[in-house]
Amino acid sequence: MRELINYRPIARVVSVLLVIIGVLMWTGVPFSAYYDEPTQPLLYAGVTTLVAAGLLWLISHRKKDGRTASVAMLSIHKREGYLIVALSWVAMTVFGMLPYLYSGMLPSVPDALFETVSGLTTTGASTLTDIEIQPRGLLYWRSLTQWIGGMGIIVLTVAILPLLGIGGIELFAAEAPGPTSDKLHPRISETAKRLWFIYVGLTVLEGFLLYFAGLSPYEAINHALTTMATGGFSTRNASAAAFSPTIQYIIILFMFLAGVNYTLLYLGIKRRWSEVWRSSELKAYVGLIVVLTAIFTARVSYHTEDTLEQCFRDSMFQIVSLITTTGFVSADYTSWANSLTMVCFVLLFLGACAGSTSGGIKLIRHLVFFKNSYLEFKRLIHPQAIVPLRLNGQIVPGRIITHIFNFLLLYLMIFVLGSVVLSILGLDFITAVGAMATSLGNVGPGIGGVGPTDNFAWLSPEIKLFLSFVMIVGRLEIFTVLILFTPYFWRLN
């Protein structure tokens, strides 16, 4: 009889992750050295992380029942899958905040934890009040946490979550096998390799473009890392408002690409355009950006004295930034008009395509809702008829529709409950809903006291810890985290 949960593969995966984290910390050391900053924080944080990884490896490698564990031999079932996902994020957070603590850049644990979770979840909300006076090596690490988190989330949503049956995403992960078996499929590593290639390639490409457009290599690298992760951490206090129009347009383009399903990006690279354009989600994504940009441009140019080009650029930048949940800011969208503030708030709930690094609900789920709502009227008129929902030409089973609807409702329910918690912790109405929406959707800026020109530094430690948990819940598509708190998870039947 097998145990309920086999902890050895979990320890193994986490230990491998920590090795990656530790080594990546060291990639910041050259920046620290170049800018004449202390190199110890990143160096020692890397050492600590690698030692911990080694210890975990030893534990996971112990002989058991006379067998040594090898990755191929390890049987990873659903329960282990959930725990790997959750514990990976916990472990990355615990060790990821060491540079902030060691350096004294963020000496308090709630601040350092918030900044790290905000990085790894690609949220981009910050507790730093003045970014430009911070050590460059540490800011690079801060950007890198987002890039690591972005990579993690692609592997998670394209390769792992569909196997766990989370969020109905088997629908849009054409590359991944359906959740027919309890065992995770070995094809994960093959898919992951392909995604890795696209992710790294686009990051490098954007970095070069930003550099040629005038950014320093350091800033080009930082912003390339946080754009492709739809993270939104910047090395400037004014975020992208500090940059030239050309740079802003480059960032818009790569935010857009970062919001596309990686399966489609892969098909695009292979020039299989007809398959790319079959995607209803991509059409919705492009259409939404076009329509909203037109409306915003008209409204903003009516409101300000700026040139039409600037109105267009500011509108498109903010819309793409919010829909992709990147959270870069090139203009204060809460200063435009009541109605545009309201629309921007609603955009916090959209998210771009599933299988991208973007957070939030994702457009595919909204599509399923809109299509089914329309069909529901047909079902009312013709109660005897069978009216199936089709997406990209395929019938979506009722069970998956229910699951997606349940996700949508749970998402909104958590938003509401979290807003109540934040108001109990002292926030006013607008700041509470703004902070909750932007944290759960992994966007970054919100409305009210956490608007695009504010930061999260002024919030109480309790609020920072609470929002850190919320960011992880949002990033891991809710079910992955909450399932650990149900009795079903901890008993065999």
Added chain:
Amino acid sequence: MRELINYRPIARVVSVLLVIIGVLMWTGVPFSAYYDEPTQPLLYAGVTTLVAAGLLWLISHRKKDGRTASVAMLSIHKREGYLIVALSWVAMTVFGMLPYLYSGMLPSVPDALFETVSGLTTTGASTLTDIEIQPRGLLYWRSLTQWIGGMGIIVLTVAILPLLGIGGIELFAAEAPGPTSDKLHPRISETAKRLWFIYVGLTVLEGFLLYFAGLSPYEAINHALTTMATGGFSTRNASAAAFSPTIQYIIILFMFLAGVNYTLLYLGIKRRWSEVWRSSELKAYVGLIVVLTAIFTARVSYHTEDTLEQCFRDSMFQIVSLITTTGFVSADYTSWANSLTMVCFVLLFLGACAGSTSGGIKLIRHLVFFKNSYLEFKRLIHPQAIVPLRLNGQIVPGRIITHIFNFLLLYLMIFVLGSVVLSILGLDFITAVGAMATSLGNVGPGIGGVGPTDNFAWLSPEIKLFLSFVMIVGRLEIFTVLILFTPYFWRLN
């Protein structure tokens, strides 16, 4: 071959409704006479309405295909059912606002229309800035519109909507047959008679209790009419805050009863208590009120200098008033604390039991959501197992779960879109979401500029017309109204 829509039964039903409306207008004439006010407005409005009813009757009674129509012979199908519901509300609104217009109490059409729709939908939001200086006879008519609307809604939700398959309410309407046939069932009239008896009985009982507790007969009648409708129109500017504790407790009791499913009230009258207590929705309803009252009492007593009894009474009154969507006010809930304002805002989305006069989403739908969410985790862990959702011991079919979820999401979507529209029409964030939530949920008071101590008089005519439409959409459970705007409705296949 039959026509797509048979308009004769629709005209017939509307004409009967208008006769009732016209005659009921005249019941306000004695009040006008008693208080030395002009009697013409109500008198002439009644005449106009009855003349219109007569004309409609003649049209519906015309011979066609050599047959005269008799109600028994008329074949009412789904399409006619939807149109009857929608057009009834339109017709009642058009004629219901005549007294306001004829008297000059609300001389502008948007104001008169808003007040009438707010009455008939049992919302209770008002455009009157000073209620106490208004003619008594007209205020009686204003209260009566709510009572008429409340009666209409019970017949609708218990007897008609289940036949149309709207909102998954066949679930909780134990008395109504399922939507198996396209033809409306003749048992409607029998069920309606029973509901009518309970509704009238409780109204009379409350009226007497309020009178014995010290209200004038006039005020006792008015508040009994608007309590049982969960309407919330008052004859006092201060609403229920103007009354003694005893009267407030009586109103709490009857608001509570008005929020109970009428099928359960019927079983209660028959003393079939075991069947009453089997209802999960009733348990949730009672439990929610008890828990929230305890929390609010503690928080309010911490915040104010009031006696514990007053804190308890104020808390319970506001909670029962909001959950049942009555909207009477005995204390300003937005003045207590950020967190309680937020919770009160959330309460605008609850609604009491289905099959009562309360508006909003209704607890049964929330129950289905909560139960299914929990089961969804079980389904994730055991993907091969069939995990059905049970309510009151019965399995809820997947199709109905999907329909209920779709209702919930559509409700929230309309709330969001409506808030955007209101912000475009000039309202600030909090007032927009407050006005939208309270109108869609047929509650009455909101937050922000339409809080419990404010009214809707200051809003622009466009906003008043828009909110009138929203109140009707909310009251008729969304699908009933929106289906008229789909192509499916207007073509045979």
